Amino acid sequence: MQLHRDRQRFEEAGVRLAVIGQGEPEDAAAFREEQGIALRLLVDPDRRSYKAAGAKLAVFSELLGPRLMWRGLKRARAVGVSQGKTIGHPAQAGGVLVVARDGSIPWAHMSRDAGDIPSNNEVSAAARAAGA
Amino acid sequence: MGTVTGTAKTLAGEVRNLWAVKGMVRSVLQPRQEPKPPERADALADITLRDHEGQRVRLGDHWSEGPAALVFLRHWG
Numbered sequence: 001m002q003l004h005r006d007r008q009r010f011e012e013a014g015v016r017l018a019v020i021g022q023g024e025p026e027d028a029a030a031f032r033e034e035q036g037i038a039l040r041l042l043v044d045p046d047r048r049s050y051k052a053a054g055a056k057l058a059v060f061s062e063l064l065g066p067r068l069m070w071r072g073l074k075r076a077r078a079v080g081v082s083q084g085k086t087i088g089h090p091a092q093a094g095g096v097l098v099v100a101r102d103g104s105i106p107w108a109h110m111s112r113d114a115g116d117i118p119s120n121n122e123v124s125a126a127a128r129a130a131g132a
Numbered sequence: 133m134g135t136v137t138g139t140a141k142t143l144a145g146e147v148r149n150l151w152a153v154k155g156m157v158r159s160v161l162q163p164r165q166e167p168k169p170p171e172r173a174d175a176l177a178d179i180t181l182r183d184h185e186g187q188r189v190r191l192g193d194h195w196s197e198g199p200a201a202l203v204f205l206r207h208w209g
Contacts, residue, residue, distance in 0.1 A: 003203060010201065014198045014199070015198065015199050015200065015201055016194045016195065016198065016199075016200040016201070017200070017201050017203065018189075018191060018194045018200060018201070018202045018203065019203045019205065020181065020202065020203065020204050020205065021204075021205040021207065021208050022205075022207065022208075023208065025182050025183065025184050025185065025186045027208060028183070028184035028208065029184040029185070030208075031208040032184055040183050040184065040189075041183060041184045042181040042182070042183050042184075042189055043181060043182055043183070043184070044179075044181050048179055049176060049179050049181065049191060049202075049204070050204055052170070052175040052176045052179060053169060053170070053176060053202065053204055054167050054168035054169040054170055055167060055204050056165040056166065056167045056168075057162065057165060058165075059162060059163075059164050059165075062164075087207060087208060088207065090207075091162075092206060092207075093167065093206055094203070094204040094205050094206040095167060095169070095204050096201060096202065096203050096204070097169060097173065097176075097201070097202045097204075098199060098200070098201050098202075099173045099176075099194070099195040099199065099200045099201075099202060100195065100199050101195055101196070101197065101198055101199060103172050103173050103174055103177065103192075103195065104171065104172055104173075105169060105170060105171055105172060105173055108169035110167030110168075110169045110204075111167065111206070112166075112167060114206060123201050123203075124201075126201075127199045127200075127201045128199075130199040131198050131199040
């Protein structure tokens with residue numbers, strides 16, 4: 001998981017990370033152990049935070065299209081993490097919000113499909129700008 | 133090649149996961165949505181989630197002293 005590898009960059013920039021997934025705490029704990037991740041992981045089994053963040057439910061072609069699968073394969077090969085078993089709503093899309101201290105959201109990238117993931121460079125640059 | 137094998141195994145696992153199959157089938161029928169991120173995080177601030185150890189964490193505490201990046205994963209992995 002690239003976030004885990006880049007977490008120091010976020011810490012040095014004074015940006016707090018909140019990584020949120022579906023399922024229960026034991027699912028997150030198992031993932032942490034399997035992948036050797038030191039980040040604290042949060043779980044939202046009811047997906048309340050996803051809804052509040054404006055994350056969408058993807059349609060079939062946005063989850064398993066051939067272009068997406070190819071992108072997913074390349075990404076998995078690059079970071080050394082392959083997809084595990086689906087936990088929670090299988091069509092739930094993700095994304096990233098940068099929240100400033102006053103609660104405003106100066107930058108958002110909520111995914112349009114399974115392969116639509118912003119780079120850590122984009123996220124950290126946006127977060128640094130929010131803290132400036 | 134290992135990644136291809138791993139992906140094939142994951143797809144096979146998904147087929148066995150009937151809940152995922154049901155969700156995928158339903159996703160064929162639903163209309164395409166657009167993501168709608170809010171301009172402010174007020175609705176997120178008071179949401180309390182549990183972490184991987186079961187400890188309760190209030191989302192708003194993440195940006196109380198500086199900027200925060202909230203990363204919503206589609207799934208673990």
